[in-house]
Amino acid sequence: MKYLKLFFDRELADYFRLGFHVHYPLNRKASIKDIIESQGVPHTEVGQIVVQGLPQDFSYIPGAGEHVLVRSIQPPFDVSSPDRLRPRSFSEIRFVVDVNAGKLAPLLRMLGYDTFFDHELGDEQIALLAHEQKRIVLSRDRALLKRGRIEFGRLIRSARPGDQLREVVTFFGLKSLNLFSRCLRCNHALRDVDKNQILHRLQPKTRKYYSRFSICPGCERIFWPGSHWEKMKSLMKNAGIVQ
């Protein structure tokens, strides 16, 4: 039997519980993407593939006896600069969140990031949407992230939403935070609204103490920097996300 030697860096080997190197039996012609993914590592987690000392892309077909080094992505991961593995870069950071990490959606929207979430979307639809609208897929499902149409994604490691958010912020180096600029429920960008126009919808105390309001053009919910807002901000501070 002919073999290929796969080496994974520490980050990948530890998380995906792989040996420092893997002997892969080469019994059919397969791309390096398929071979890596057969070890449980979605292509979205791979930062570089080096074969016999030369960088290669996902379509490379390795030969018997070759040594393949698979490196993880080093954060902060800049999706706006094209590289050998991902020649189509994304100029804007936008997300689509899988149902298994759904609580990330309102949190990322709170930070101002365009984040699509619909619990009825299947894997195929998520992959298609990610490709067509240039969205980064966030999921806890390895099988979803192996789909070829998905270019950028992240396998979410943590179970708790606050930790998941910190994970995404750190991994993608999210900086240009625009807090409370987006509807948490439906992802629309909020618009400023004149207080007089919505006076009839405000509680007496809100009417008395607040002057700046914004409205969602989708669901018409009204937002203002009230106690809910402050609570969210302190939650972010505690998570080390905003100063």
Ligand SMILES: [Zn+2]
């Ligand atoms: Zn809304």
